[in-house]
Ligand code: AMP
């Protein structure tokens with residue numbers, strides 16, 4: 457597989473520390489509110505990446521944190537803890553908020569066919585880990601105490617801006633919230649490892665530490681959790697592009713200073729979902745959720761389809777019109793698959809292998825998901841039988857996760873149900889699967905049999921008023937909606 461690596465700014469052949477095994481880490485959600493569909497774009501693309509790696513034969517250990525402490529309203533360690541903000545907003549405790557929005561996040565993931573990572577670790581569960589790392593950073597001179605907090609000293613590093621090919625806008629994320637600067641910092645980019653003093657004294661969750669009662673900074677969570685569950689060598693670290701700076705930059709700084717060797721080889725960043733007015737974000741107040749899409753009648757998987765149609769390294773513009781186009785294409789694709797006959801022939805292994813190799817290669821070219829979808833259309837058009845087409849589509853969908861076969865089967869079942877028949881006394885009614893209509897048609901037959909033609913005509917008119925047309929056949933009647 458070839459994957460763009462944000463750390464080297466190149467598309468590279470994917471390498472792992474242990475052959476055939478991938479240690480993968482994903483920055484998880486900050487659980488102070490619902491995830492918006494922009495956040496979920498990142499999780500969808502990371503999910504496809506994980507599934508592709510497994511499909512390509514790797515064994516993957518995927519770890520994700522849940523940020524339930526320490527992420528302040530500004531990524532540059534300023535402002536209020538987001539969790540506390542959520543708790544105040546809803547008059548609940550921080551832990552109640554964390555539980556509610558963690559469950560909501562995984563509900564959304566389930567609806568979008570996003571697999572749960574192998575390890576999911578709330579940040580509040582690894583405090584000892586962070587204290588161990590921070591203690592060593594203090595001992596080795598990479599960290600200092602000032603104003604009651606522990607800071608990482610970025611001037612001790614030879615190279616700090618590892619992702620500096622990103623847009624100015626991305627780099628500015630951490631500092632653009634306009635909050636006043638922390639005068640304890642020796643250097644502008646120094647960041648908090650452990651807070652004991654902050655502008656808000658009412659922090660709900662606090663732990664004892666060698667530097668006083670306090671709580672960890674946001675960046676140390678991901679380093680600590682990853683080192684605990686992925687080990688000292690991480691193969692692949694994922695997140696949205698806004699995480700590249702300062703979050704991932706700071707993760708690298710502290711992890712490599714702590715370990716004394718390179719930490720993560722490959723960095724995968726998903727670009728933003730934007731609205732007409734820019735990046736979709738919670739701080740702007742207006743954001744779209746999966747529940748809202750459902751309320752408006754959208755299938756969450758149509759949103760997944762919409763995301764897969766674009767490359768993860770390009771910003772994606774969300775408009776209702778764009779989503780509607782994706783819905784139409786997704787529905788049409790499912791209808792085409794539903795029209796295939798599962799009984800048609802046996803799987804032709806040669807055609808299967810040839811198409812699979814193409815899918816592997818195209819998706820392996822920097823996770824080209826739109827080509828992955830094209831492979832599904834190619835399978836539909838392949839010169840082969842329907843059994844092979846269906847086998848290919850099912851195989852590709854283990855990576856794309858669009859529930860293509862399930863939805864096609866449901867559509868087929870619906871169509872079969874629509875052809876229900878009801879028979880009474882040798883009279884057969886064939887209709888579009890509505891027992892109430894079948895019953896009326898039978899009543900009309902009974903009326904005619906009893907020579908009650910007025911009643912028979914009345915029923916015909918009643919059906920006509922409902923848009924139903926009856927055609928009398930030999931030994932019965934058929935009806936359809938016109
Ligand atoms: P958060 O819950 O704010 O910590 O963000 C969760 C994930 O969503 C992170 O990986 C972010 O980088 C990512 N993210 C935030 N906003 C967007 C967006 N508009 N489009 C895509 N990913 C995003």
Ligand code: ZN
Pocket residue numbers: 482483484678703
């Ligand atoms: Zn992180």
